Structures are given as structure tokens and as C-alpha cells.
Amino acid sequence: MKKNKNSDGKIDSLLVSKPVKTYSLLAKTFHWGFVIVFFYGIFKQVDELEQLADNSLLRLEMAFAVAFLLMLVARFIYMKKTQTSAIPTNTSNLQKSAAKIVHYGLYACLASIAVSGMSIGTLYWANIKSGFVIEFVISVHEFSFTVIYGLIAIHITAALYHRFLQDGVWNSMVPFWKEQTKLD
Numbered sequence: 001m002k003k004n005k006n007s008d009g010k011i012d013s014l015l016v017s018k019p020v021k022t023y024s025l026l027a028k029t030f031h032w033g034f035v036i037v038f039f040y041g042i043f044k045q046v047d048e049l050e051q052l053a054d055n056s057l058l059r060l061e062m063a064f065a066v067a068f069l070l071m072l073v074a075r076f077i078y079m080k081k082t083q084t085s086a087i088p089t090n091t092s093n094l095q096k097s098a099a100k101i102v103h104y105g106l107y108a109c110l111a112s113i114a115v116s117g118m119s120i121g122t123l124y125w126a127n128i129k130s131g132f133v134i135e136f137v138i139s140v141h142e143f144s145f146t147v148i149y150g151l152i153a154i155h156i157t158a159a160l161y162h163r164f165l166q167d168g169v170w171n172s173m174v175p176f177w178k179e180q181t182k183l184d
């Protein structure tokens with residue numbers, strides 16, 4: 001490990017960024033691009049079913065949801081095939097499993113939001129504008145948001161916890177407030 005000896009022979013630790021695993025530029029672009037697209041989706045959300053009577057809004061929502069789902073699938077395949085978590089190998093199995101569950105949960109909720117949104121649009125377009133089926137699909141759409149808000153809160157808390165641990169997980173994905181740690 002990298003150490004410096006100063007004039008009186010004592011070892012000086014260097015303050016440097018930790019040389020640990022980092023995600024590829026494309027992986028980071030997918031991650032942060034998605035954060036922006038997802039929050040844009042929430043910002044421009046449909047508030048009431050009746051709004052879909054506006055045909056151009058219905059088409060725009062459907063196009064957005066299709067593009068969102070395609071990007072999500074592309075991201076998932078790319079991440080699975082080329083990237084691995086930055087969690088240190090000596091982390092407990094319980095913590096590794098918890099991280100996996102939260103990450104897969106985020107993907108599942110994002111997919112569920114897009115698919116249920118597209119189903120709402122399709123049902124509305126097919127003139128099924130009331131009744132059990134469309135109400136059920138809207139409940140799935142809304143429930144997916146309740147779950148994902150919880151998962152995002154856990155995910156950000158865990159990322160901050162790793163930032164505090166200074167184990168390199170934060171630096172692997174986050175381009176700001178970088179860890180500076182003593183190599184000793």
C-alpha cells in the first residue's frame with residue numbers, strides 16, 4: 001500500500017481518492033439519466049383519468065412509457081452483462097442480499113410503472129374507461145409508486161451510509177462529494 005516517509009522517519013498517510021472499482025461511463029449515464037427521466041415522469045404525471053380524453057396527451061404518455069421501458073430493458077441487460085456491484089467482497093451476505101433485493105426491486109417497480117401506465121392508456125383507447133379492470137390497473141400503477149418511493153429512500157440512505165464508511169461504493173457511482181480517504 002502507498003505510504004510516504006517524512007524527514008523524521010515517520011510514515012505519512014496520503015490523502016487520495018480510493019483506487020477501487022468504478023462503474024463505466026455508460027453505466028453512470030444510465031443511472032443518472034434515469035434519475036432525471038424518472039423525476040421528469042413524476043413531474044408531468046397524469047392527475048386524473050379524464051385527462052386522457054386529450055388525444056395528444058394520451059399519445060405522448062404512451063410514447064414516453066414505451067421509450068422508458070425500452071431504456072430500462074437496455075440498462076438492465078447492459079448492467080447484468082458488464083457490471084458488478086462495488087460492494088466490498090468482505091461485506092456480510094445479509095447486506096449483499098439486501099442490496100440486491102433493493103436494486104431488483106427498483107427495476108421491478110420501474111417496469112411495473114411503465115407497463116401499468118401503458119395498460120391504462122390501452123384500456124382507455126379501447127374505450128374501457130371505468131370498471132374493475134381499469135381501476136385495478138390504476139391501483140397497480142399507484143401502488144408501484146408507493147413501493148418505489150420507499151425503495152428510493154432506502155437506496156439513498158444506504159448510499160450515504162457507504163459514503164460514511166468510505167468503502168468506495170459511493171465513489172463508484174456518484175460524481176460529486178467524492179470520498180477522500182487515508183491510505184494507511
Ligand code: HEM
Nearest residue numbers: 031035038079085086087103106152156159169170173174
Ligand atoms: C441521490 C440519489 C442517488 C444516489 C446517491 C445513488 C447512489 C448509487 C450508488 C452509490 C450505487 C452503486 C451501488 C453498488 O455498487 O452496489 C447505485 C446503484 C444503483 N442505483 Fe442509485 N442512487 C441514487 C438514485 C437512484 C434512483 C432514483 C434509482 C431508481 C429509481 C436508482 C437505482 C439504482 C440501481 C438499480 C442501481 C444498481 C446498479 C444499476 O443496475 O444501475 N438510484 N446508486
Ligand code: HEM
Nearest residue numbers: 041045046047048049061062065068114117118121142145
Ligand atoms: C413511465 C411512465 C409513467 C410515469 C413516470 C407516471 C407517473 C405517474 C404518477 C407519479 C402518478 C401518481 C401516482 C400516485 O398517486 O401515487 C400517476 C398516476 C396516473 N398515471 Fe401515470 N405515469 C407513467 C405512465 C402513464 C401512462 C402511459 C398513462 C396512460 C396513458 C398513465 C396514466 C395515469 C393515470 C390515469 C394515473 C392516475 C390518475 C388517478 O389517480 O385517477 N401513466 N402516474
